[in-house]
Amino acid sequence: MSAMLDGGIPSGPIEQKWGRCRFEMMLVNPSNRRKHSIIVVGAGLAGAAASASLGQQGYHVRCFSFHDSPRRAHSIAAQGGINAAKNYRNDGDSTFRLFYDTIKGGDYRSREANVYRLAEVSVNIIDQCVAQGVPFAREYGGLLDTRSFGGVQVSRTFYARGQTGQQLLLGAYQALEEQVGTGTVTMHTRSELLDIVIVDGKARGIVTRDLVSGRVSSHAADVVVLATGGYSNVFYLSTNAKASNCTAIWRAHRRGAFFANPCFTQIHPTCIPLSSEHQSKLTLMSESLRNDGRVWVPLKRGDKRPPNDIPESERDYFLERRYPSFGNLVPRDVASRATKEVCDEGRGVGPSGLGVYLDFAAAIARMSREQVDEKYGNLFDIYEKITGEDAHAVPMRIYPAPHYTMGGLWVDYHLMSTIPGLFVAGEANFSDHGANRLGASALMQGLADGYFILPYTIPDYIASNHLAAIDTSHPAFAAAEADVAERVRRLVGIRGKRSPDSIHRELGKTMWDLCGMSRSDQSLRRALAKVPELREEFWNDLRIVGSGEELNQTLEKAGRIADFLELAELMCIDALDRTESCGGHFRVESQTSEGDAVRDDEHFSFVSAWEWKGQNAPPELHKEPLAFEYVHFAPRSYK
Amino acid sequence: MKLTLKVWRQQEAGASGRFATYDVDGVTPDMSFLETLDLLNENLLARGEAPVAFESDCREGICGSCGFLINGVAHGGRPGTTVCQLSMRFFEDGDVLTLEPWRARAFQVIRDLIVERSAFDRIVQAGGFISVPVGSARDGNAILVQKESADTAFDAAACIGCGACVAACPNASAMLFTAAKLMHLNTLPQGQPQHHLRTLDMIAAMQNEHFGSCTNHGECEAVCPKGIPMEFIGSMNHDLITAMFRRRRERPPAPDVGKQPYHEIEETGSRSRNK
Numbered sequence: 037m038s039a040m041l042d043g044g045i046p047s048g049p050i051e052q053k054w055g056r057c058r059f060e061m062m063l064v065n066p067s068n069r070r071k072h073s074i075i076v077v078g079a080g081l082a083g084a085a086a087s088a089s090l091g092q093q094g095y096h097v098r099c100f101s102f103h104d105s106p107r108r109a110h111s112i113a114a115q116g117g118i119n120a121a122k123n124y125r126n127d128g129d130s131t132f133r134l135f136y137d138t139i140k141g142g143d144y145r146s147r148e149a150n151v152y153r154l155a156e157v158s159v160n161i162i163d164q165c166v167a168q169g170v171p172f173a174r175e176y177g178g179l180l181d182t183r184s185f186g187g188v189q190v191s192r193t194f195y196a197r198g199q200t201g202q203q204l205l206l207g208a209y210q211a212l213e214e215q216v217g218t219g220t221v222t223m224h225t226r227s228e229l230l231d232i233v234i235v236d237g238k239a240r241g242i243v244t245r246d247l248v249s250g251r252v253s254s255h256a257a258d259v260v261v262l263a264t265g266g267y268s269n270v271f272y273l274s275t276n277a278k279a280s281n282c283t284a285i286w287r288a289h290r291r292g293a294f295f296a297n298p299c300f301t302q303i304h305p306t307c308i309p310l311s312s313e314h315q316s317k318l319t320l321m322s323e324s325l326r327n328d329g330r331v332w333v334p335l336k337r338g339d340k341r342p343p344n345d346i347p348e349s350e351r352d353y354f355l356e357r358r359y360p361s362f363g364n365l366v367p368r369d370v371a372s373r374a375t376k377e378v379c380d381e382g383r384g385v386g387p388s389g390l391g392v393y394l395d396f397a398a399a400i401a402r403m404s405r406e407q408v409d410e411k412y413g414n415l416f417d418i419y420e421k422i423t424g425e426d427a428h429a430v431p432m433r434i435y436p437a438p439h440y441t442m443g444g445l446w447v448d449y450h451l452m453s454t455i456p457g458l459f460v461a462g463e464a465n466f467s468d469h470g471a472n473r474l475g476a477s478a479l480m481q482g483l484a485d486g487y488f489i490l491p492y493t494i495p496d497y498i499a500s501n502h503l504a505a506i507d508t509s510h511p512a513f514a515a516a517e518a519d520v521a522e523r524v525r526r527l528v529g530i531r532g533k534r535s536p537d538s539i540h541r542e543l544g545k546t547m548w549d550l551c552g553m554s555r556s557d558q559s560l561r562r563a564l565a566k567v568p569e570l571r572e573e574f575w576n577d578l579r580i581v582g583s584g585e586e587l588n589q590t591l592e593k594a595g596r597i598a599d600f601l602e603l604a605e606l607m608c609i610d611a612l613d614r615t616e617s618c619g620g621h622f623r624v625e626s627q628t629s630e631g632d633a634v635r636d637d638e639h640f641s642f643v644s645a646w647e648w649k650g651q652n653a654p655p656e657l658h659k660e661p662l663a664f665e666y667v668h669f670a671p672r673s674y675k
Numbered sequence: 676m677k678l679t680l681k682v683w684r685q686q687e688a689g690a691s692g693r694f695a696t697y698d699v700d701g702v703t704p705d706m707s708f709l710e711t712l713d714l715l716n717e718n719l720l721a722r723g724e725a726p727v728a729f730e731s732d733c734r735e736g737i738c739g740s741c742g743f744l745i746n747g748v749a750h751g752g753r754p755g756t757t758v759c760q761l762s763m764r765f766f767e768d769g770d771v772l773t774l775e776p777w778r779a780r781a782f783q784v785i786r787d788l789i790v791e792r793s794a795f796d797r798i799v800q801a802g803g804f805i806s807v808p809v810g811s812a813r814d815g816n817a818i819l820v821q822k823e824s825a826d827t828a829f830d831a832a833a834c835i836g837c838g839a840c841v842a843a844c845p846n847a848s849a850m851l852f853t854a855a856k857l858m859h860l861n862t863l864p865q866g867q868p869q870h871h872l873r874t875l876d877m878i879a880a881m882q883n884e885h886f887g888s889c890t891n892h893g894e895c896e897a898v899c900p901k902g903i904p905m906e907f908i909g910s911m912n913h914d915l916i917t918a919m920f921r922r923r924r925e926r927p928p929a930p931d932v933g934k935q936p937y938h939e940i941e942e943t944g945s946r947s948r949n950k
């Protein structure tokens with residue numbers, strides 16, 4: 037086993053790596069760019085930003101999305117904000133500090149060089165977005181406002197009320213539509229990627245299904261970019277949009293792209309608790325709420341009094357108690373686990389006992405109701421819409437929920453996967469967040485990848501490779517199309533009894549219980565027995581009504597679930613292999629007597645990159661060793 | 676509770692449609708409206724019938740995917756609420772509800788409750804952006820933006836592109852949507868250089884998409900889940916007049932082949948954005 041993987045990190049001091057790399061990269065003459073075609077799959081922050089930037093440079097870009105418009109991508113839902121090391125507050129921020137916080141926040145499981153670059157370009161992102169007209173929050177003097185966000189002690193998060201993702205995506209969408217208008221980018225909406233086409237070892241195209249007519253077709257290009265988002269919906273209930281899925285990256289994985297750290301998933305501490313058995317998704321309450329809200333549970337277990345009847349002396353502000361220096365602002369993984377622990381002790385609140393209070397009484401007393409509303413009004417509204425409760429009057433109830441996946445396709449420093457010519461950006465890659473992502477860093481990474489990294493590394497790939505002209509008449513396309521068509525036929529032809537949703541729910545529950553907030557050797561082995569059974573059941577007892585030649589949402593779901601059922605197994609294999617606890621991956625065998633996670637740097641300071649070996653063979657593990665030259669290993673302490 | 680849903684069923688674009696009536700039992704007040712449709716669809720699937728096609732994604736009122744008429748009212752008629760945010764606690768046992776797709780010439784029904792809204796994207800393509808090639812931006816704080824302007828721009832930019840305004844309008848006009856985008860970009864200092872062109876181009880594109888004109892009914896504002904106010908339409912009309920006046924004084928740039936500007940603007944010869 038275990039060939040070592042090389043991320044291709046440039047040499048030199050960390051501050052010079054990206055600059056040097058940019059200089060050394062090859063360029064494509066402007067008049068030749070039009071002759072090179074690039075397929076971008078995904079039109080969220082990463083995909084829209086990449087398509088717009090590459091279109092501006094003059095490449096022939098085709099962008100695909102299963103949505104009816106790029107503006108619907110899941111990025112639209114991000115609430116809290118986007119980080120940048122601007123140090124506008126003069127509070128000690130710097131590129132190095134953002135880099136340091138991200139490495140530490142990621143629990144020393146990310147690449148130093150990538151993270152440094154991310155911190156470096158973070159400032160350009162804000163500039164770009166402001167120029168595009170993103171209406172960031174402003175102060176009365178006209179300058180940009182910032183706030184602090186989970187897990188850090190500086191105020192570096194830029195925001196647009198509680199709708200930062202929406203505004204950033206609209207900025208990228210508008211830039212993309214401008215290019216569509218000028219003809220450099222062609223937009224293919226309602227088109228779902230179902231396979232990647234490889235010719236002579238390089239990614240040279242994709243196969244898609246038109247979601248309206250059901251037509252399967254191929255598209256050839258010099259480069260393929262996947263910016264297709266994360267896979268939290270493997271848990272069925274998550275904060276992700278309903279249609280978010282792993283199909284694009286999983287299909288690429290099956291064609292040879294290594295999958296890195298699949299078990300690194302983030303459970304977000306502040307979501308509205310589950311309330312009905314028919315619930316279809318979970319709603320996030322932005323983590324920014326923890327800036328002013330205080331988290332507590334009753335001291336006594338089973339205390340069913342209404343929250344406002346519980347006196348101060350009988351409340352346990354457990355985050356403030358356990359982590360005095362970070363208090364309610366500890367990183368997500370720490371807050372989620374602490375929440376789970378108090379609920380497991382029987383001190384949880386709400387009808388199910390799976391919830392803790394997030395209380396704004398002190399903030400309202402300290403500021404004013406108006407000031408609290410200015411910051412969080414829309415979140416209070418969302419809360420009221422869903423629960424019917426007014427969080428000004430009674431504390432909110434929150435509980436952790438699957439939210440983000442740090443794992444994804446393995447990429448090198450150029451964001452290229454192990455398939456030459458296949459680049460991966462945004463949440464779909466594994467690159468920058470290690471074992472835990474800090475708040476407000478996903479938007480930053482998606483836009484960094486799309487606006488500032490791929491527009492350099494893709495031209496370098498085009499210029500330094502001889503890419504023979506091909507079109508979809510190449511037999512590899514016909515073969516991939518036939519595979520896709522066959523799979524659609526197989527799904528439609530099962531004619532069993534179970535709906536895709538019922539199987540997805542069962543898979544989600546299995547993963548949440550056995551490979552969720554805490555994992556053990558035993559739980560993972562149980563999951564590894566259960567998931568293949570479910571997969572078996574899926575392929576024997578699935579029911580789809582209608583055909584593949586029409587708009588068929590049941591079929592769309594089924595195809596995505598089929599891939600989740602394979603990915604789930606890889607997540608458990610990875611989680612079982614990594615016997616340490618780190619970031620969002622908590623192995624019960626590896627903790628202190630106080631229940632804090634214990635990392636094992638000696639044995640696990642590496643990226644796990646898994647290679648698909650076929651349906652009936654176990655995947656092969658490749659390791660990319662992680663070296664830390666600038667940030668030294670330390671137990672991650674927020675006490 | 677038990678509800679009766681009369682749902683528009685249509686196989687595909689151009690096909691004829693009809694209402695089908697379904698009873699849904701076991702609905703609880705903590706479910707959302709779309710979860711009720713999920714439940715209906717599970718029942719239909721179990722009976723071997725095709726589930727009702729409808730769009731949704733974020734299910735928290737931000738992506739703009741969802742939307743249909745409930746008893747003739749877009750998104751069901753609760754203020755500031757998209758249909759995905761609509762809770763079943765507002766309904767009662769025995770309610771009979773009619774569900775129909777958006778009805779507008781510019782929004783073709785492609786199946787059941789799903790319509791094609793790409794006309795909105797084309798309006799944005801025409802001018803709904805600020806041209807700023809990546810990498811060319813100045814420091815974010817080099818541009819001062821008055822808090823009031825930033826807030827107004829934000830209020831306008833909150834539009835989710837759902838299309839309810841069009842569906843509610845007796846003329847199926849897209850004025851509120853277009854006005855919101857114009858207000859967002861035209862209010863900000865960054866948006867000034869393209870102010871007039873953007874106004875002319877976006878309005879021209881809107882006219883080309885079979886949307887009707889505005890006769891001040893105000894239905895759009897009433898159903899808009901994001902509270903986009905009618906007054907933005909007033910500002911847009913004002914911007915249009917200024918833009919037409921300004922552009923007329925300039926030498927007309929060469930018209931852009933391939934796009935069909937609407938007649939009034941054709942006279943001024945604008946469409947120079949791509950030059």
Ligand SMILES: Cc1cc2nc3c(=O)[nH]c(=O)nc-3n(C[C@H](O)[C@H](O)[C@H](O)COP(=O)(O)OP(=O)(O)OC[C@H]3O[C@@H](n4cnc5c(N)ncnc54)[C@H](O)[C@@H]3O)c2cc1C
Binds near residue numbers: 476
């Ligand atoms: C509720 C919520 C709040 C968040 N808040 C924040 C925040 O405050 N700050 C922060 O930094 N991060 C936040 N995040 C995380 C962040 O929003 C995401 O990680 C990020 O937006 C992902 O962007 P993306 O471009 O990688 O993918 P996405 O936005 O998910 O886009 C994926 C795109 O790929 C397309 N696609 C996918 N598969 C296929 C396929 N097979 N064929 C064709 N097209 C396909 C989709 O149509 C879509 O266009 C939040 C996430 C959630 C869920």
Ligand code: SF4
Binds near residue numbers: 833851895
């Ligand atoms: S203006 Fe309102 S109703 Fe119209 S598309 Fe925008 S959000 Fe929807």
Ligand code: FES
Binds near residue numbers: 734739835
């Ligand atoms: S599903 Fe996103 S707005 Fe309703």
